[in-house]
Amino acid sequence: MVEFKELSAYAAAFTHSETDLLRQMEKKAADIYIPIMQPSAMAFLQQLIRWTGTKRILELGTAIGYSSIRMALAAGKGAEIITVERDQAMIEEATKNIEAHNLQDTIKIVNGDATEDLPEVTAFAPYDLIVIDAAKAQYERLFQKCVGVLADDGIIVSDNILFHGLVCDIDAVKKRQLNRLVKKVDAYNHFLVDQPSFDTVFLTVGDGMAISTKKTYTARGGNY
Template structure:
């Protein structure tokens, strides 16, 4: 049987960074474990932005600015990205990386907790695409907050929904804190699948991605 990690690595080998700074960010993230999107997941997200021509994007979880930079690069500067981060060190580094590529007009970092109501986030709504990539234990809460900020044809993308494959065998996770977190992610996946107003597709890309779109109801269905 083919190992999923090996297959993911094979797919990732066909992706590449747009510039040297991004390559350095990827290396640093790997060396000291900064949570950034896996290459194949990032490539899919970029393609999704191309397909939908997203003009307003909200990202929850900036880290060092890797995802927001790659999203901005694929749009050619025509998109406004609002990205939320609460870690001061991450904000400082992300700001430096964004300025190094002269993307500060396209990317706005909001200093705050993504689970709270942030005026800067609401001011730029509605969003064509929302990326949830923050605290996994808060995914369900974040989705509920995001749903009201989404445009009618918008998309919510959630990263890391397979959590290194641990969601497939939760009982095998013996560390108590990790086990609770994996259960939270699993509960979130079930929550997504049961949303009456959203259709969600789960993809085996990167560490697992969920793509959620609003359901469209016909006039006949609305009368039921």
């Protein structure tokens, strides 16, 4: 039986970043474990942006700017991306990478904690697409904050919802701190399913992605 990790690696082998710098960023992230979105998941997110014609994007968790750059390339002319990061070293490196791609007019980095009220984020609302890729223990809180700045037909994407497959066997995670974190991710997935105003689909691409869309269908007797 082929393992999921091997299948993921097979699928990822067919994805290619647009520039040499992006490929260098992927290698650096892998070498020193910088948390960027896995290339196969990123490729799907780019397709989602193209399918929906998304232009206004909010990203929670900039890291070195990898995802925001690739989203900007997929969204094309007229895109506006706000990305939130609190680590100053990450902000400095992301700024260099964004400028190297000449996307400084498209991507704006907000220095701050995504769990807090940030005026710069609110000022650009509403967003067509919001990507949650920050502190996993705060996902539920971040989702709730995102709802208030999401467009009526908007989409919220949550990355890493499978957490290296550990959500499928939580009891096997013996390290206490890691066990708590995995339980938080699992609880978040159940939280998404229980949201009355959203439909969520879970995908096994990358490290797992949840795609949550606002419900807009009106049935007899009211909305559901």
